[in-house]
Amino acid sequence: MKEKNSHSILRTEALSIGYKKKDQENVIASNINIEVNEGELVAVIGINGVGKSTLLRTLSGIQQPLSGRVLVNNTEIAKIEALAMASLISLVFTEQPVSKNLSVFELVALGRQPYTNWIGRLSKNDLRQIVKALKVVNIEAIQEKKCYELSDGQMQKVLIARAIAQNTPLVILDEPTTHLDLYHKAYVLKLLKDLTRKTKKAIVFASHEINLAIQLCDKIILMQKEHIHMGTPQELLETGAFSNVFPEDLIIFDQASASFKIKT
Numbered sequence: 001m002k003e004k005n006s007h008s009i010l011r012t013e014a015l016s017i018g019y020k021k022k023d024q025e026n027v028i029a030s031n032i033n034i035e036v037n038e039g040e041l042v043a044v045i046g047i048n049g050v051g052k053s054t055l056l057r058t059l060s061g062i063q064q065p066l067s068g069r070v071l072v073n074n075t076e077i078a079k080i081e082a083l084a085m086a087s088l089i090s091l092v093f094t095e096q097p098v099s100k101n102l103s104v105f106e107l108v109a110l111g112r113q114p115y116t117n118w119i120g121r122l123s124k125n126d127l128r129q130i131v132k133a134l135k136v137v138n139i140e141a142i143q144e145k146k147c148y149e150l151s152d153g154q155m156q157k158v159l160i161a162r163a164i165a166q167n168t169p170l171v172i173l174d175e176p177t178t179h180l181d182l183y184h185k186a187y188v189l190k191l192l193k194d195l196t197r198k199t200k201k202a203i204v205f206a207s208h209e210i211n212l213a214i215q216l217c218d219k220i221i222l223m224q225k226e227h228i229h230m231g232t233p234q235e236l237l238e239t240g241a242f243s244n245v246f247p248e249d250l251i252i253f254d255q256a257s258a259s260f261k262i263k264t
């Protein structure tokens, strides 16, 4: 079913997420109503175990909602065929199985799979997109290396390059900066921001980099046990939503600098 709002890339309606075991439902979060438009960088933040990965898996169609709907490009996700999905959403999930025997170039080239012909031959345009993705993430120098030769941080960049080569309007990443040092965390998040600006892609990522997310993102989905807040960093700051993310005995939110600090 097609629905209005041409700029909406991702929307949920009364979405409930969680796990079913036999007759028992473990609801992680419910009544989630979020909207992500083209060109927006959106971070999903919250403490360990609050449900960020569960939300991202449900938004990307890997996991069924308990109830409610996920709409991608105004079409309900359950009704989108696999090949069409691969040209709509690219995923960077660290636990995704990848063959580490592939070279960096070959792994990034897999991003072109939804577009290649039945023998999988790369066209000139495919090659252009792959070279561009390697360049954007700044990994041209290691393109001949085998993936098993890479550090975790390099591997993380390669997976991001694969998503860029896939060239979809929506990119979903689960903790894309976990293995990176502070410089490269900022580098990757800035890169994602630039991509949203230059290509109008919508990018949604889960992260523990709350301070960086507040500085860089257009919107933040703040997951807490009782409630999910979504808004611009400024809106969340004004409502004081950040103040009770962590137990206050150790970490406090400093409104003046809009960042979390260790209580000394």
Ligand SMILES: Nc1ncnc2c1ncn2[C@@H]1O[C@H](COP(=O)(O)OP(=O)(O)OP(=O)(O)O)[C@@H](O)[C@H]1O
Pocket (backbone or CB within 6 Å): 019, 028, 046, 047, 048, 049, 050, 051, 052, 053, 054, 055
């Ligand atoms: N396959 C599963 N089956 C049942 N429960 C699960 C499963 N995966 C996760 N959970 C539970 O769902 C809750 C949310 O987990 P999730 O991995 O989504 O959290 P998260 O916010 O991504 O955590 P982290 O920051 O530690 O990565 C947790 O209580 C977890 O135990």
